[in-house]
Amino acid sequence: MNPEDFISIARQGLELTIMxxxxxxxxxxxxxxxxxxxxxxxxxxxxxLSFIPKLLVMFVVxxxxxxxxxxxxxxxxxxxxxxxxxxxx
Numbered sequence: 129m130n131p132e133d134f135i136s137i138a139r140q141g142l143e144l145t146i147m148x149x150x151x152x153x154x155x156x157x158x159x160x161x162x163x164x165x166x167x168x169x170x171x172x173x174x175x176x177l178s179f180i181p182k183l184l185v186m187f188v189v190x191x192x193x194x195x196x197x198x199x200x201x202x203x204x205x206x207x208x209x210x211x212x213x214x215x216x217x
Contacts, residue, residue, distance in 0.1 A: 129215045137208065144204050148197050156182050156191040 163178040 133215055137211075140204065144200060147200060151189050151193045151197070152186050153181040155185050 159182045160178055163181050167173065169179060
């Protein structure tokens with residue numbers, strides 16, 4: 129295994145990590161922004177008010193995007209296992 133192969137595998141792993149985390153992070157960001165605008169407009173300063181909507185939205189996004197995320201992870205793992213003979217030999 130030469131350094132280029134290792135860098136390529138590490139880069140693909142980092143790209144996959146970013147792609148898998150992006151839907152959940154964007155959903156939490158948008159939900160937090162909407163709840164904070166609501167809190168600012170109504171002057172409700174309850175810390176737990178933003179937690180429950182974020183939790184529910186992230187659960188819904190995980191359920192909806194879960195098959196896509198799992199398919200990406202399975203494809204990456206399959207490609208990684210299939211490339212082992214070429215990397216070793």
